[in-house]
Amino acid sequence: MEHFQDWLLNLSPLVVHLLLFLLLLIEGIGTPGIPFEALWVVEGIFIHQGKATLPEAILWGTLGNWLGNLIGYLLGDRISRYLPKRARESLGIEEVRSLFNRWGVGVVLFSRWMGLIRTPTILYAGAIGMPFWKYAFWSFIGALSWVGIWQVGCWYFGSLVLEWWDKYKIYIVLFGILVGAIGVWTVIRKRKPNDAPSLDP
Template identity: 30%
Template sequence: MLFASITDPIVQLAVDVVKALGLPGVFFLMVLESACIPVPSEATMLFAGFNVSRGEYTLLAATAVGSLANLVGSWVAYGIGRAGRVDLLEKHGHKLHIKRSHLELADRWFERYGDATVFFTRMMPIVRTFISLPAGVARMHFWRFSVLTLLGCIPWVFGLTWLGVQAGERWETWRDKLHYLDYAVAAALVAGIVWLVVRRRRRARDVAEAER
């Protein structure tokens, strides 16, 4: 539970903000989460659901506020990705071993699979926080990105809030259980990165051998 222990102070901060500010606190924290700042939506929305169970506001209101906040935060990350492509990646990408061909690959990927990628990753822990950056880098159409982001955020936000309502005072138990889903996604991401690195090295080796 190392990850849980590291994030505990952030979780407690999220709870304190929602407790003190109510729905404006939910909005603030969910904007940060979608703007690539690691504030776990699980803590924010589960605790918001607990507040719903106590009658402080409705399930619909909490879901609407959390989803709209995610959209606003995603716009921030999307803008950073889009601006960073020109100011950083295209001008200085070679220093980070990022070639123009890599950017063109991202363009083709989002042109072909961008809709499904943005929509479905909004319902995945960890990935949902950062997907706006590559969407911005690939210059995905802004309003299509916005609509798919909002549609993808609603089930995630509603689900977490509903769990918080059902759990009531046991919302922290559910939060801890959801950490295992974080671990699974993180492990899959690491495995995917390792696979890509290994494949790239194999291709480079094959090319070198073919040129001999």
């Protein structure tokens, strides 16, 4: 990781922006294991050096990830139409439908932080009937918040934030789930008994 980071530091900021855009686009489609974290750290170093600004670093990452999300949505929607029912069930489309029926568009937001459901949510949002424009809006909010928080963290704390994530990620994720669950529970309590979550505009 350190050698890769040192190599990146010798590149121009524009090249690093483009690499971040590309890797987060690939990740945004639903591809796991993309090594983009070092780019956030390098962007943070460039910001400290005055070679880049925080808004442009967040913008490049957000646009790449958001575009990847849209591509993943369209691919999943098109491919799922040609799959037999048994294949659709084995891929977990019905599980994603259940998540959306229970939590609504909130799934698009909190799935950004949970790898196990992030890829299925991206690929099957269209297959379960979520309108493209609605997915585009909420996936942009999700990408902006995810990229923004990580980029601010890597700018302010550098590689230390990645070390903390590796060491404490299970607790961070559990805390995030707890906070999200409390928020959803609060909203549900305020809903009328006959209200039901809907994906309709």
